[in-house]
Amino acid sequence: MNATRLFDCMPVQAAAPVGGLLNAKVNGEWKPYSTAEVHTMVNQLSMALLNAGISAGDATTEGRDKIALISNGRPEWVILDLAVQQIGAILVPLYPNSNAKELEQILNEAEVRYVFVSNAELCGKITEVREHIPSLREIYAFDEVAGCLHWTTILGPLKSGDEEKIKAESNKVRAEDVTTIIYTSGTTGRPKGVMLTHKNILTNVLDSSKVLDQVPAPNKSALSFLPLNHIFEKMCTYIYLFNGFSISYAESMETIGPNLREVKPDIFTAVPRLLEKVFERIMGEGQKLTGIKKKIFLWSITVAEQFEISGTSAWYKLKLAIADKLVYSKWRAAIGGNVRAIVVGSSATPIKLEKIFTAANIVILEGYGLTETSPVIAVNQYHPHLRKFGTVGPLLGDVEVKIADDGEILCKGDNVMAGYYKNPEMTAEVMQDGWFHTGDIGTLEDGKFLKITDRKKEIFKTSGGKYVAPLPIENKMKENHFIEQMMVVGSGRKYVAALIVPSYTNLLPWCKEHDIPVDNHHELIKDTRVLDLFKKAVGGFNAEFNHVEQVKKIALLADEWSVERGELTPTGKMKRKVITEKYDTQINRLYADGQIAAGCIEVSPAHV
Structure with a gap:
């Protein structure tokens, strides 16, 4: 493919198991958008934007018109994206759960002309701050919203010569032109606008x-x-x-299960948190079984945990085949029956989960990248010789990587961003000698597979002057099915400790078996039997780390961290600063001499 711009690669045709190139639920029924319909609507919207005065301007990023898009995934999202691309304007997509103040700040910085939203709630957010955004001309909604123009009101039949006008505008767009500014949610600080060009994204797409x-x-x-x-x-x-x-497009995060069974996809993308939730449900259902059925289920989990990509014995393969027929086939049926691979990104996937899903013939393809790298730097692939558990796979295409003296991963290639919008100082900080500094620490295993060991900024020093990388500790301990979420602390302190959110899906059945009341999570985490369970779990893992890295005390938390409460980014990463501030009291108790507060546990030397 010789194309240099994204819109040059629009599909000619597509298979359509559900009905169309793009599909969405409308009033409980799947509505298909055929390839021809998508092409037509993209051109109609492109022409409408041109008629409204939207254009590539003077070809500089600052001089080109910006269109903001705030919506859940749906066909209209893609149609607007492609329409904006082909006339040389710049799309500024934003998270629907962004607060009004943050939206106002970004829309002003980007000097957005038009905003497209999905629903009434988002229309209300923009209306609330509209008078403070002088560049904003109009708001359009994809849903029917009172007081907000519906997006189809600007669509109309293409007239003679319209397609030639669109083509003339698209011919002005260059591969190196910025096509989108993506504001990163970030785990700390103010969002940064990452400028990505057609070439950035297209080279990554073609290699992927x-x-x-x-x-x-x-x-x-x-x-x-x-x-x-x-x-x-x-x-x-x-x-x-x-x-x-x-x-x-799934109706919501809550309907993923039924939507998978309706659509029967071959593939989908996910974040590790979703895999953890799926596995928790699997374990929850398994715990309800009795007798021989429960024994078979638990045996199948053990078999899956022993899975290796290569080098398994004939005896293991036989056990795997039996487990597949009796158990794993039911898992696949629960997600539609056709899924062959799940592409996972955003944060580290526990090796235990990678093994379990892959053993069930649902291959986990974990990859790695950043918004600034469009995003893929490396990814595990379907062929067994291109996959390795515990790594993010081989480098993608022509992407270059080198490991700095301090272990930081540096990246170079056509996929690396044009820079941060209106922020040359920060751009210069991360771009040095032609290499993008990712902020991640890693190694190349076997000279081929990239392994992420931690975030450079998250590595901390204890009061004893010893460095600790929290990510490997957290990822290892989360392999225990009673540990849902975990954050290691200890910066400037005399030892390492941790906050732990139990997996209540797995803990509650265990508590019922041991006659422990489960109605109140705040009381449950104070029970001495529960405390001892986690004490042994953490103590068992401690043996795999050196003395400085061993978790000496832990505090159990009653509430799960979430995006809605602000502890997680929209892609599931922990906001360590937010969590640290929110649970300051619990953290201080972990370091109070001679005090073991309610819900806090000292992991004694016997368990280390």
Whole structure:
């Protein structure tokens, strides 16, 4: 493919198991948008924007018009994205759960002309701050919203000469032109506007398409539910489109299960948190079984945990085949029956989960990248020799990586951003000698597989002057199915400790078996039997770390961390600063001499 711009690669046709190139639920029924309909609507919207005065301006990023998009994933999202691209304007996609103040700040910085939203709530957010955004001309909604113009009001039949006008504008767009400014949610600080060009994204898409080619996908069907304003899902959307896949959009995060069974996709993308939730449900259902059925279920979990990509014995393969027929096949049926691979990004996937899902013939393809790298730097692939547990796979295409003296991963290639919007100082900080500094620490295993060991900024020093990388400790201990979420602390302190959110899906059945009341989580985490359970779990893992890294005390928390409460980013990463501030009292208790507060546990030397 010789194209240099994203919109040059629009699909000609697509398989359509659910009905169309793009599909969404409307009034309980799947509504398909055929390839021809998508093409027509993209051109109609492009013409409407041109008629409204939207253009590439003077070809500089600052001089080109910006269109903001705040919506859940749906066909209209993709149609607007493609329309904006082909006339040379710049799309500014934003998280729907952003607060009004943050939206106002970003819309002003980008000097956005028009905002497209999905529903009444988002229309209300923008209306609330509209008078403070002088560049904003109009708000359009995809849903029917009182007091907000419906987006179809600007669509009209294409007139003679319209397609030539669109083509003339698109011919002005260059590969190096910025096509989107994506504001990173960030785990700390103010969002940064990452400028990505057509070339940035397209080279990443084309190289990633070679990975998709390996996955058995006879139906060419994908389900999408991650935020499309995040570069991971946005880029994967282009991969699907360029390779003729039908994309169906889940109604919500709560309906993923039934939507999977309806769409029966070959592939979908996810974050590790979702895999953890799926496995918790699997374990929850398994714990309800009795007798021989429960024994078979627990045996199948043990078999899956022993899975290796290569080198398994004939005896193990026989056990795997039996477990597949009796148990794993039911797991696949629960997610539609056709899923062959799940592409996972955003944060580290516990090796235990990778093994369990892959053993069930649902291959986990964990990758790594950043918004600034469009995003993929490395990814595990479907072919066994291109996969390795505990790593993020081999480097993608022509992406270059080198490991700095301090262990930081540096990246170079056509995928690296044009810079941060209106922030040359920060751009210069991360771009040095032509290399993008990722802020992640890692190694290349076997000279081929990239392994992420921690975030450079998250490594801390104890009061004894010893450095501790929290991520490997957290990832290892989360392999215990009673540990849902965990954050290691200890910066400037005399030892390492941790906050732990129990997996209540697994803990509550255990508590019932031991006659422990489960109605109140705040009381449950004070029970001495529960405390001892976690004491032994952490103590068992401590043996795998050196003395400085061992977790000496832990505090159990009653409430799960979430995006809604602000402890997690929209892609599931912990906001360590927010969590540290919110649980300051609990953390201080972990370091109070001679005091073991309610819900806090000292992991004694006997368990270390």
